[in-house]
Amino acid sequence: MRRVAIIGAGQAGLQLALGLQGAGYDVTVVSERTADEVRNGRVMSTQLMFGPALALEWAAGLNLWDDLAPVMSGFEMTQWDPAAQASRSRFAASFDDEVRSVDQRLKLSVWLELFETRGGRVEYRAVGAEELPEIAGRHDLTVIATGRGALSCLFGRDAQRSLYDSPQRTLACFYASGVEGLGAASDAYARVTGVSPVGDAIVMRALTVGGRCDILLIEGKFGGPYDCWADRPVPEEGLRRALDLLRVYAPWEYERFAKSEPTDAGAALYGAVTPAVRHGVAALGDGQYVLGMADAVVVNDPITGQGANNAARSAAHYLDAIVRRGTLPFDGPWMRQTFEDYWEHARHVHAFTDLMLRQPPADHLGRLLGAAFEYPAIAHRFTNGYADPLDYRDWLMDPASAGRYLAEIVRDG
Numbered sequence: 001m002r003r004v005a006i007i008g009a010g011q012a013g014l015q016l017a018l019g020l021q022g023a024g025y026d027v028t029v030v031s032e033r034t035a036d037e038v039r040n041g042r043v044m045s046t047q048l049m050f051g052p053a054l055a056l057e058w059a060a061g062l063n064l065w066d067d068l069a070p071v072m073s074g075f076e077m078t079q080w081d082p083a084a085q086a087s088r089s090r091f092a093a094s095f096d097d098e099v100r101s102v103d104q105r106l107k108l109s110v111w112l113e114l115f116e117t118r119g120g121r122v123e124y125r126a127v128g129a130e131e132l133p134e135i136a137g138r139h140d141l142t143v144i145a146t147g148r149g150a151l152s153c154l155f156g157r158d159a160q161r162s163l164y165d166s167p168q169r170t171l172a173c174f175y176a177s178g179v180e181g182l183g184a185a186s187d188a189y190a191r192v193t194g195v196s197p198v199g200d201a202i203v204m205r206a207l208t209v210g211g212r213c214d215i216l217l218i219e220g221k222f223g224g225p226y227d228c229w230a231d232r233p234v235p236e237e238g239l240r241r242a243l244d245l246l247r248v249y250a251p252w253e254y255e256r257f258a259k260s261e262p263t264d265a266g267a268a269l270y271g272a273v274t275p276a277v278r279h280g281v282a283a284l285g286d287g288q289y290v291l292g293m294a295d296a297v298v299v300n301d302p303i304t305g306q307g308a309n310n311a312a313r314s315a316a317h318y319l320d321a322i323v324r325r326g327t328l329p330f331d332g333p334w335m336r337q338t339f340e341d342y343w344e345h346a347r348h349v350h351a352f353t354d355l356m357l358r359q360p361p362a363d364h365l366g367r368l369l370g371a372a373f374e375y376p377a378i379a380h381r382f383t384n385g386y387a388d389p390l391d392y393r394d395w396l397m398d399p400a401s402a403g404r405y406l407a408e409i410v411r412d413g
């Protein structure tokens with residue numbers, strides 16, 4: 001039986017571990033936290049997942065919360081100028097497929113327990129780089145799925161594929177209960193309110209450890225009013241501060257969140273993400289290699305909600321590649337090819353996310369989003385591209401294709 005070590009028990013590592021376990025591999029997961037520590041810890045993400053990624057979880061039998069996790073039926077985007085209160089532009093469109101968010105504290109703690117219950121071996125510790133040769137020596141394949149943790153430094157940054165070398169937004173995220181609807185269809189939507197020089201307030205519904213909740217993610221531009229979390233306030237103080245901001249920069253969200261409270265003691269997360277593409281394979285010396293996966297090697301800012309979707313895709317892709325390899329060695333060239341095949345899709349996700357971060361915004365993006373307020377066909381296509389950003393390649397990513405697409409839409413009315 002082939003032996004695989006997976007370092008890191010996140011979306012990518014656990015989905016791959018459970019898949020390999022089901023396919024008869026001898027899998028060891030190394031996790032720096034127990035299931036209870038994950039469940040009772042701090043929130044880690046907003047983990048909005050779109051149809052194609054959810055389908056991969058369904059196919060793997062890991063969709064354990066379908067009856068409980070609220071489905072978001074559409075997407076609403078508002079551009080708002082608080083100084084000139086009249087200039088509010090808004091579009092809404094329905095998602096063609098299901099969109100859900102299950103708190104990773106819930107999902108990953110249960111998946112970790114499931115892996116152990118099914119006979120999987122879990123070693124609980126934080127792996128240091130110096131341990132990797134010994135681990136790689138004991139296994140046919142070692143996969144590094146440690147997210148943005150320190151081990152990702154093993155994989156050198158790919159300067160040609162990485163546009164940014166520093167964070168482009170500040171982040172503050174709150175899980176809240178007691179959020180009230182406004183009696184609008186958009187109550188059940190994922191919603192973004194953008195204020196040009198300030199940043200975005202992103203809102204969605206989710207299932208957390210204690211039941212249903214709403215999540216507020218504030219993506220702030222550096223130096224602006226949303227950039228105010230350096231003191232890492234406790235969730236109550238953080239949410240109170242967020243409400244003061246919403247009152248000015250997204251008043252309709254303020255109305256919804258005005259009476260809300262943090263769901264629990266771990267309900268707030270602050271930080272900033274450096275987008276990066278790294279080389280997918282790291283050499284340990286003596287002919288040993290380890291294979292990087294998901295956020296350990298390709299990191300996106302959460303502004304487009306893509307990282308967990310990518311992690312699900314990478315797990316499914318690596319599982320397939322490992323099984324297809326049969327009894328042949330998992331050598332350096334195979335690892336490089338496996339990562340490159342994954343990158344072939346991930347590059348579209350990364351390019352879209354980089355485009356959405358760009359400052360000042362690209363002219364053609366501004367023109368297309370501006371037209372989406374007028375043309376429902378654009379709003380619908382933009383909304384559903386999140387599920388698979390490959391679609392944006394043909395009409396959103398560069399000025400020429402954006403111009404052609406816009407001309408077609410205007411011509412056809």
Ligand SMILES: Cc1cc2nc3c(=O)[nH]c(=O)nc-3n(C[C@H](O)[C@H](O)[C@H](O)COP(=O)(O)OP(=O)(O)OC[C@H]3O[C@@H](n4cnc5c(N)ncnc54)[C@H](O)[C@@H]3O)c2cc1C
Nearest residue numbers: 008010012045046047048127147149294295306307308309
């Ligand atoms: C605020 C925020 C909002 C987000 N919102 C979304 C969203 O809406 N949709 C979306 O798709 N993505 C979102 N993301 C991104 C998404 O959460 C990540 O891309 C995804 O979780 C990456 O999965 P992963 O398995 O690669 O890494 P992780 O989920 O980070 O898992 C890595 C695991 O490895 C463990 N680990 C780290 N180092 C070690 C070590 N040395 N030894 C042992 N274990 C170790 C960690 O504890 C962790 O459990 C968001 C991220 C943030 C920060």
